[in-house]
Amino acid sequence: MDDDLGAVLRHYESGREELRLSAGLGELELVRTQEVLRRHLPPPPATILDIGGGTGVHAAWLLAAGYTVRLLDLSPRHVARALADLGADGLTADVADARRLPADDDSVDAALLLGPLYHLVGPADRLATLAEARRVGRPGAVVAVAAISRFASLFDGLARGFLFDPDFRTIVRQDLADGRHVNPRDDPRWFTTAFFHRPEELRDELDAAGLAIVELVGVEGLAGWLGHLADRWTDEHARTVILEAARVIESEPTLLGLSAHLLAVGRVVP
Numbered sequence: 001m002d003d004d005l006g007a008v009l010r011h012y013e014s015g016r017e018e019l020r021l022s023a024g025l026g027e028l029e030l031v032r033t034q035e036v037l038r039r040h041l042p043p044p045p046a047t048i049l050d051i052g053g054g055t056g057v058h059a060a061w062l063l064a065a066g067y068t069v070r071l072l073d074l075s076p077r078h079v080a081r082a083l084a085d086l087g088a089d090g091l092t093a094d095v096a097d098a099r100r101l102p103a104d105d106d107s108v109d110a111a112l113l114l115g116p117l118y119h120l121v122g123p124a125d126r127l128a129t130l131a132e133a134r135r136v137g138r139p140g141a142v143v144a145v146a147a148i149s150r151f152a153s154l155f156d157g158l159a160r161g162f163l164f165d166p167d168f169r170t171i172v173r174q175d176l177a178d179g180r181h182v183n184p185r186d187d188p189r190w191f192t193t194a195f196f197h198r199p200e201e202l203r204d205e206l207d208a209a210g211l212a213i214v215e216l217v218g219v220e221g222l223a224g225w226l227g228h229l230a231d232r233w234t235d236e237h238a239r240t241v242i243l244e245a246a247r248v249i250e251s252e253p254t255l256l257g258l259s260a261h262l263l264a265v266g267r268v269v270p
Ligand SMILES: C[S@@+](CC[C@H](N)C(=O)[O-])C[C@H]1O[C@@H](n2cnc3c(N)ncnc32)[C@H](O)[C@@H]1O
Pocket: 005, 008, 012, 017, 021, 051, 052, 053, 054, 055, 057, 058, 072, 073, 074, 075, 078, 096, 097, 098, 099, 114, 115, 116, 119
């Protein structure tokens, strides 16, 4: 395994990320991602390949909705955790690299890439990953791809105070310059090796892989950076307001890069 992915694997095998989408405002990313996916997924029963599916955060609700899920992930820890938590009813889970999928051509109704693309720093690796998702999708299959915004570390650094640390500012300068995010001392407070996309780069990469773009949205909007909203998230009415605030600007071109995550939905064209 190359050095970049070695750092990624160490990060996930350490267990650092496992509560990311379940605590406080972390749920905003999950709920908004579900919302966008539900617009495009075929109705169950259908087979969904969850590439970089982690511990099964998305597999869980997809299984509950009646889909068959094949989860693949680089991290043996995540695959074991998904199988232990979700059981084998409707689910298979295996260790695999998104760049070389152990799946037949035209074999799935939808493919999720909610993680691997933003951990591949080299453009050829990202293209190979998108091409693999396209290869395994049946004609018309949905391919949903998450990216991290080019500006995420700048905003996160401001919101959480890391930007006042000169080491973090050095990382952010590199992120902004070319999207290559490296955490040189593997500081556990900060994210591991990644590539941070501009919205137009994500669009171009799907295009280059031959995927027809259905939509590209910002996931969390401004709310994702406002930590004080975590208290409000527990109130049902406030939650609908926060979600609407993200939804209303999700396609606004001037604000796409504001969200921590971008979500592109493509289709395999026959
Ligand atoms: C931030 S987590 C996201 C997990 C889940 N998809 C979600 O949305 O919550 C990124 C996941 O991608 C996996 N991953 C990173 N690079 C990968 C690759 N090249 N092939 C397969 N999985 C990869 C990691 O092991 C990790 O589980």
